[in-house]
Amino acid sequence: MQRYVITRIGHSIVLLVFVSILTFVLIHAAPGGPAILLAPEMSGEQIKQAERSLGLDQPLPIQYLRWLGNVARGRLGQSYGAGLPVLGLIVDRLPATLELVATGLLLSVVVGVLVGVVSAVHRYSVVDHFTTGVAFFGMSVPVFWLGIMLIIVFSTSLHLLPSAGAYSLGAPASVGDRLAHLALPAVVLATANLAQIARYTRSSMLEVLNAEFLRTARAKGASARTVIYHHALRNALIPIVTVVALAIPRLVGGVAITESVFAWPGMGQLAVDSALQRDYPMIMGVTLVVSMVVVLTNFLTDLSYLILDPRVELG
Amino acid sequence: MARVAAGRASAAGMPAAPAGPRRPARLRRFWQNPFAVASAIFVALMISAAACAPFITAHAPDRIVLGQELRAPSAQHWLGTDQNGRDEFARLLYGARISLVIGIVAVLVSVSLGTVIGAVSGAFGGLVDALPMRLTDAMLAIPLFFLLLAALAAIGSTVVNIVLVIGLSSWMTTARVVRSEVLRTVNLEYVTAARALGAGPGRVVARHLLPPALPSMLVSSTLGVGQAILAESALSYLGVGVQPPTASWGNMLSHAQSYIFASPLLALWPGIAILLTVLSFNFIGDAVRDTLSPYQT
Numbered sequence: 001m002q003r004y005v006i007t008r009i010g011h012s013i014v015l016l017v018f019v020s021i022l023t024f025v026l027i028h029a030a031p032g033g034p035a036i037l038l039a040p041e042m043s044g045e046q047i048k049q050a051e052r053s054l055g056l057d058q059p060l061p062i063q064y065l066r067w068l069g070n071v072a073r074g075r076l077g078q079s080y081g082a083g084l085p086v087l088g089l090i091v092d093r094l095p096a097t098l099e100l101v102a103t104g105l106l107l108s109v110v111v112g113v114l115v116g117v118v119s120a121v122h123r124y125s126v127v128d129h130f131t132t133g134v135a136f137f138g139m140s141v142p143v144f145w146l147g148i149m150l151i152i153v154f155s156t157s158l159h160l161l162p163s164a165g166a167y168s169l170g171a172p173a174s175v176g177d178r179l180a181h182l183a184l185p186a187v188v189l190a191t192a193n194l195a196q197i198a199r200y201t202r203s204s205m206l207e208v209l210n211a212e213f214l215r216t217a218r219a220k221g222a223s224a225r226t227v228i229y230h231h232a233l234r235n236a237l238i239p240i241v242t243v244v245a246l247a248i249p250r251l252v253g254g255v256a257i258t259e260s261v262f263a264w265p266g267m268g269q270l271a272v273d274s275a276l277q278r279d280y281p282m283i284m285g286v287t288l289v290v291s292m293v294v295v296l297t298n299f300l301t302d303l304s305y306l307i308l309d310p311r312v313e314l315g
Numbered sequence: 316m317a318r319v320a321a322g323r324a325s326a327a328g329m330p331a332a333p334a335g336p337r338r339p340a341r342l343r344r345f346w347q348n349p350f351a352v353a354s355a356i357f358v359a360l361m362i363s364a365a366a367c368a369p370f371i372t373a374h375a376p377d378r379i380v381l382g383q384e385l386r387a388p389s390a391q392h393w394l395g396t397d398q399n400g401r402d403e404f405a406r407l408l409y410g411a412r413i414s415l416v417i418g419i420v421a422v423l424v425s426v427s428l429g430t431v432i433g434a435v436s437g438a439f440g441g442l443v444d445a446l447p448m449r450l451t452d453a454m455l456a457i458p459l460f461f462l463l464l465a466a467l468a469a470i471g472s473t474v475v476n477i478v479l480v481i482g483l484s485s486w487m488t489t490a491r492v493v494r495s496e497v498l499r500t501v502n503l504e505y506v507t508a509a510r511a512l513g514a515g516p517g518r519v520v521a522r523h524l525l526p527p528a529l530p531s532m533l534v535s536s537t538l539g540v541g542q543a544i545l546a547e548s549a550l551s552y553l554g555v556g557v558q559p560p561t562a563s564w565g566n567m568l569s570h571a572q573s574y575i576f577a578s579p580l581l582a583l584w585p586g587i588a589i590l591l592t593v594l595s596f597n598f599i600g601d602a603v604r605d606t607l608s609p610y611q612t
Contacts, residue, residue, distance in 0.1 A: 019457050026466045140594040142545055142565075144552045145586035148572050152579050246455060253460025257549050261572070271461050272553055275468040283465045290458050298456055 008302070012295045016288065017068075023287045024064050027280060034080050034278045054080075067284060076288070077281035079274070086285035090267060094289065096166050097266030101255055101293075103182055104189035108251075109244055112194045113233075116201020116240075120209060121228055131198060138195025143254055147188040147261035154184060164263035185262045189254055193247040200243045204236040211235070237308050245301040249294050344606045351602030354595035361592055365411035374402035376409035377560040387578075394584055397567070398574055407584055410562035414589070417478055417563075418544035418596075424482025425543075426536045429489025430525070436490075437497030438520050448494070451487045459484050463546070467555040477556055481546050489535045496528035530607035537600035541593035548589050564589045 034054075042050070051057045055066060070077060076086040115135075119128045155163035162181050167173060208214070209232055217231045259268030267286055274282035345351055364371060372393075379399045386396040394403040432451070436444040463480055470476050500506060501524060509523050544564075550556035551565025559566060564585040571582035 015453055015456060018453055019462075023462060023465060026462065027469045029469070136594060136597055137590075140541060140545075140590055140597050142548050142552075142568075142586060142589045142593075144549060145568055145582070145589065148568065148575065148582045149586065152575055152582065156575060156579070249456060249458045250460075252458040256460060256464065257553065260553060271464060275461075275464040276554065278468060287458075287461050287465070290461055294456060294458055 008299055012299065015295060016291055019291045020068070020071075020284065020288060021064065023284060024067070025060075027278065027283055028060055028063070034280060067281075071288070076285040079282045080279045081274070081277050081282070086281050089270060089282070090285055090289050093265060093267045093270055096264060097255055097259070097268060098293075099166075099182070100185055100189060100258065100264060100266060101251055103186040104193070104251055104255075104258075105244075105248070107186055108190040108194035108197055108247070111190075112197030113201050113240065115194075115198040117205055117228065117233060119198065119202040120205035123206065128202075135195040135198050138191045139199075141191065143188055143192065144257045144261045146191060147184070147258060150184050150188065151261075166265055185258050185264055188261070189251065189258045192254065193251055196247065197240065197243055201236065201240050204239045205232060208232045208236045234308070238305065241301055241304055241308065245298055248297045248301075252290055252294055345602055348602045348605070350598045354598040354602075357591060357595045358599070361411060361588075361595075362415060364408060365415055368405070368408040368412065372402065372405045372408060374405035376405040376562050377401065388580070395578065395580065397581055398570060403567075403581060403584060406562040406567060407564075407588060410564050410567055410585065411588065411592075413474065413557055413561060413563040414544055414547055414565070414592070417474065417481070417547045417557075418540045421478045421481040421485070421543040421547075422536050422539040424478060425484075425486040425539060426489050426532060428483065429486035429535075430493050430528075430532060432486065433490040433493025434497055434520050434525060434528075437494040438501060438516065438524060444494075447490070451490050454484070454487050460549075463550065464553065464555055467550060472550075472555050472558050474557065477547060477550065481543050481550075485539060485542065485546075489532060489539070492531045492535050493525075493528050496531055497524045500524055500527050530603070534600050534604045534607070537596055537603060541596035541600070544589060544593055544596075548585075 034056075048057075055063060058066070067077070074087075076090070078084065079086050079089060082089070115131050119131045122128055151163040154161045161183055162168070163184070166178065166181050168177050168181075211232075214227055214231055217227050222231070255266065256268035256271050258264065259266045260272060263269075267290065270282065271286045271290075273279075274286060368376075379401060380396070388395045394407065397403055397406065432447045436447040463484060466480050467476060470480075497520075506519060506523050509519055514522070547556055547563065548565030548568070551563045552569045554566075554569065556565050557563035559570075567585040568582060571578075571585070575582055
């Protein structure tokens with residue numbers, strides 16, 4: 001166990017370094033520079049001086065190693081735009097993003113697995129056809145458009161739910177208020193993954209439902225419910241966990257769009273703004289933190305195989 | 316050691332004939348699926364409408380008419396006008412050109428790259444297999460959308476760049492699928508026979524290992540077009556995709572959101588266009604999979 005965890009941490013660090021090099025090369029290789037260096041009132045000499053003070057006149061490998069060295073010491077540098085520490089800005093906004101991602105993930109896994117099981121058990125029934133249709137819709141709908149449509153229906157027409165932000169400004173904080181703000185963004189973020197998880201659960205369950213150990217379970221008198229949820233689902237869960245693991249990076253990517261649609265005060269907006277402004281330290285910081293979240297959740301899903309399947313051995 | 320050069324020769328026996336029904340029967344199965352037929356017709360109509368846009372509408376998609384902003388649908392403007400007085404229907408048609416071209420060309424890029432990577436790592440073992448597969452795992456494990464954003468903001472949002480960025484970031488599924496198909500066939504008798512007859516590794520891959528992988532490649536390309544159209548629309552919505560005044564379905568939506576009180580319908584049309592097009596590609600891909608590989612659920 002200990003050796004496994006250490007190897008995995010090693011792999012994760014290699015992956016994070018790979019991602020950071022990729023990001024670094026991509027954002028620096030392009031012509032032009034950070035938006036703050038493009039101000040029309042700056043003279044050539046002032047721009048050169050600004051570049052020197054930001055270290056942008058150094059060769060790329062040196063710039064990268066310097067950044068890496070700072071990260072190793074827990075420093076992510078300062079944002080070009082606001083002049084504030086990158087780490088502070090991210091820490092301010094990380095909770096809101098995690099709240100949204102966690103709710104979206106929970107929603108897509110719980111509802112997706114449930115829908116998939118019902119579809120598989122009642123194969124080719126009305127329910128199955130209906131959920132198949134909804135799943136295709138969920139996989140094909142543009143996330144941000146779904147958001148806009150839900151805003152039109154539930155906010156501007158029915159006035160049931162708020163259309164922007166994570167809580168009401170000026171009002172006393174309450175759980176109901178936060179949940180009302182969370183509802184639409186979480187549904188929008190969950191939709192695509194929910195659809196995919198439902199499809200995978202269905203086909204994974206269909207494969208298991210014909211297995212002989214289920215016949216044995218039925219023969220020894222287990223109830224239908226026990227057979228489905230205890231014996232079948234437990235064995236169908238392993239491929240489902242793989243899909244969930246693959247869904248997490250996409251969920252985290254989708255959060256940038258969802259946050260833009262609903263003006264959610266999270267890291268997604270920070271990412272979009274810093275990309276547009278070419279705020280190098282900010283882009284690097286956001287990508288690093290987001291990748292760390294993804295790597296960590298991947299690690300946790302791998303560990304969950306151990307719990308789900310006693311045959312899995314640590315490699 | 317290269318798998319194509321040193322597969323274990325199997326014992327006696329004729330090379331097995333490819334299983335499955337003959338081609339006409341397979342095609343009939345595709346045409347018996349009503350969703351697939353409707354989708355194929357819809358995609359064909361959409362492509363022709365995009366190609367013939369100047370003959371369908373007399374309006375220019377980027378002609379700004381002052382005093383004609385946010386008009387309701389009328390005989391003059393079938394779907395009304397946008398915030399700059401431009402004809403919404405014309406923008407939808409011309410936007411289809413951009414969105415479809417980006418979707419299709421990006422998939423050509425990603426499928427070519429994925430096929431090369433998958434075929435090479437499947438056909439040759441060892442490090443040549445391990446390195447690309449680790450790269451694939453890494454690419455699947457990171458939130459690519461953030462990278463796409465940063466990359467496009469950095470290199471500039473031209474149509475060519477958008478195609479490249481989407482194509483270069485979506486080859487992983489194809490690579491995995493092609494690799495597993497190649498691994499499945501690389502030790503079959505007919506491949507061994509081809510090697511015994513003196514075919515080189517390049518010929519074995521191109522003539523004997525890739526053709527059986529074609530159905531899976533077809534499925535992942537069809538599904539990929541839908542995903543690429545979605546990616547383009549999302550990037551354009553965030554402002555790093557197709558730039559105004561050129562219309563794309565994504566950037567039309569980005570502007571429409573500012574006017575959901577005045578003209579909620581403006582936000583409806585481009586979204587429905589994206590939804591139906593992506594839905595069609597997904598239905599077609601699914602039907603192709605059912606048609607070509609009857610054993611998969």
